[in-house]
Amino acid sequence: TGLFVLAVLLAAWLQLERAERAAVTASEDLVTQQLAGAESNLNRLLMGVDLALASLASPLAATQDGRGEIDHSLLKAALEQLDETRLEIADAAVVDSGGRTLAAALPATARRGVALPPGFAEAVFAQPVAQLSVSAPVASAHSAEPSVFLARVLQLAGSQRVLAVAEMPVGVLSSVVGPAADPLPLAITIERDDGLLLASVPPNDPHIGHHLPQPP
Numbered sequence: 001t002g003l004f005v006l007a008v009l010l011a012a013w014l015q016l017e018r019a020e021r022a023a024v025t026a027s028e029d030l031v032t033q034q035l036a037g038a039e040s041n042l043n044r045l046l047m048g049v050d051l052a053l054a055s056l057a058s059p060l061a062a063t064q065d066g067r068g069e070i071d072h073s074l075l076k077a078a079l080e081q082l083d084e085t086r087l088e089i090a091d092a093a094v095v096d097s098g099g100r101t102l103a104a105a106l107p108a109t110a111r112r113g114v115a116l117p118p119g120f121a122e123a124v125f126a127q128p129v130a131q132l133s134v135s136a137p138v139a140s141a142h143s144a145e146p147s148v149f150l151a152r153v154l155q156l157a158g159s160q161r162v163l164a165v166a167e168m169p170v171g172v173l174s175s176v177v178g179p180a181a182d183p184l185p186l187a188i189t190i191e192r193d194d195g196l197l198l199a200s201v202p203p204n205d206p207h208i209g210h211h212l213p214q215p216p
Contacts, residue, residue: 038177075103173199
């Protein structure tokens with residue numbers, strides 16, 4: 001009788017262990033799928049903005065006269081069109097290597113200039129190969145809500161270079177990964193390669209713009 005009871009308990013324990021392993025595996029697969037979807041959505045968003053900024057090279061070149069001077073009114077029209085077609089962008093502007101705003105989609109930005117985080121423009125201009133860069137979150141001059149700036153260097157006629165900049169609310173970043181967190185109680189963070197927190201789902205406002213503590 002004792003051996004029979006022991007066999008029953010052993011069989012029950014093995015069955016529970018298999019069920020637990022299956023549940024863990026299913027949860028891991030679902031998490032992997034959800035994160036893959038979030039990553040895909042985020043990549044699609046950033047690639048779209050990057051292509052939009054890179055596409056400004058053509059209208060920029062078209063606005064230059066024979067001396068290389070830029071027609072600011074024509075450039076402003078191109079930026080307004082970009083701002084209207086890319087709904088995730090709150091503003092768009094072009095900044096020269098001296099930090100001067102040449103043109104912007106929003107009149108207020110054109111008047112006061114783009115308020116880029118300190119050192120951001122210099123770091124982007126210093127890139128050996130032009131690529132999309134994302135700034136640390138800052139309070140938007142238009143809404144006071146946290147925003148990030150996405151920037152890419154554009155080469156103009158001769159050796160002149162400018163910075164094409166798009167302002168994007170942090171809430172837009174959160175929204176593109178948010179749906180992926182719905183099926184499971186996931187916490188998803190969007191961080192730069194240096195570990196700086198850009199956005200998170202659910203929101204983690206006190207840590208936005210800071211480095212999250214690393215687990216031991």
